[in-house]
């Protein structure tokens with residue numbers, strides 16, 4: 482327990498206040514009771530009675546878990562055990578040492594229990610229902626062969642259509658505006674083929690300097706594809722000196738200044754490195770007013786923060802499904818195309834038979850007739866076995882009560898994480914958080930403190946040996962993830978992480994900061 486036990490530890494915390502959103506929540510709720518899909522989607526559980534005070538004691542974490550109306554969902558997921566992770570590490574080091582590495586588990590606590598899994602922002606945990614659901618499809622394939630397309634339990638011919646409504650609820654879209662297909666970077670290129678239409682006067686692409694490398698490669702290669710010099714074409718926004726995240730006012734100022742030359746604004750809804758949740762409505766509105774096309778990379782936003790893609794009038798968005806959507810490694814990704822583009826014949830697009838109007842798909846004509854809406858950007862018939870886990874996971878989002886219920890817990894969970902880190906830094910540094918104490922100079926949370934400017938992730942800048950620091954956390958049973966050169970990201974996910982997970986993380990963090 483904390484060294485300062487006995488002194489007053491209970492403080493007033495901001496964790497009891499209401500969540501704030503960027504603007505109004507619109508279409509990303511579960512269906513109303515009168516809608517056809519309502520039977521599968523119970524309405525949101527009531528908000529938890531949140532304590533107004535905060536304590537770093539273990540009992541407080543347990544109490545928050547008891548009060549959590551979503552706590553039962555954790556049982557729907559496999560959380561990796563410490564033992565399994567250590568065994569995997571041991572096998573790897575034994576292999577590297579020619580089969581002679583000592584067992585790392587020998588000196589460690591019993592690891593049969595779950596690890597502290599705080600990396601759902603990298604790969605979400607496996608929903609327990611996945612195996613049975615994939616088995617169903619395998620059984621139909623074995624039993625029916627090609628007839629499974631029509632006579633399977635979930636006929637494969639229409640399989641991808643099952644994803645429209647649940648995905649639309651999560652990203653705040655109309656069902657015809659979303660499609661599950663391909664992978665994120667592939668979708669980004671497909672969208673840019675249609676929506677990045679540079680002219681000699683308007684050709685620039687605005688991104689964050691800390692955009693995920695794949696996005697950076699994608700925009701650079703698109704610029705070159707259109708025979709523009711990438712270094713003159715791609716504008717990269719950096720935070721102000723001494724700051725880690727972008728200020729909305731600065732983004733808006735850049736859009737206003739450079740707008741006439743910007744063809745495409747392409748930003749991460751939640752930045753992968755800093756965890757900053759951009760003010761999507763204001764940025765989209767400003768970019769549109771400046772005549773730019775607006776696309777969003779939602780890899781770290783989908784299933785994490787409330788989104789309103791339709792209402793804010795984003796032109797397109799793309800996301801992956803292996804992070805907060807828990808659909809497994811390399812899972813089938815998603816794309817949004819605003820309905821105003823649903824039937825635009827003037828947009829160039831790369832075509833494939835699954836994007837063709839189903840009424841003529843099997844007429845085997847050589848000419849492409851695009852299907853209405855986002856479906857018209859599909860290329861191939863979908864990989865059923867890879868889509869199945871996504872269906873299982875999306876059902877759990879509906880069971881949770883949709884994004885607003887998850888967001889309520891998420892804000893609380895991450896605020897608790899922030900508070901626990903504050904306490905740890907106070908303990909270890911011997912002074913206030915952010916002061917020159919040992920722990921607080923070694924570790925700094927760079928994610929915005931304002932809950933409306935972040936999702937569940939907190940990014941910690943580690944000033945010394947960050948990679949080794951992360952390895953030590955892992956050895957102690959905490960799985961975060963490390964990003965070069967010095968960031969450790971911790972993301973408590975409301976679907977399956979508990980307050981007690983966060984408490985365990987904080988205790989391990991404290992021990993490591995003390996010995997660092």
Ligand SMILES: Cc1ncc(COP(=O)(O)O)c(C=O)c1O
Pocket residue numbers: 664665666667693695696749753778780781801
């Ligand atoms: C923000 C962001 N964009 C793009 C990607 C690339 O995704 P994919 O490999 O699925 O194309 C990732 C992967 O983690 C990401 O985090």
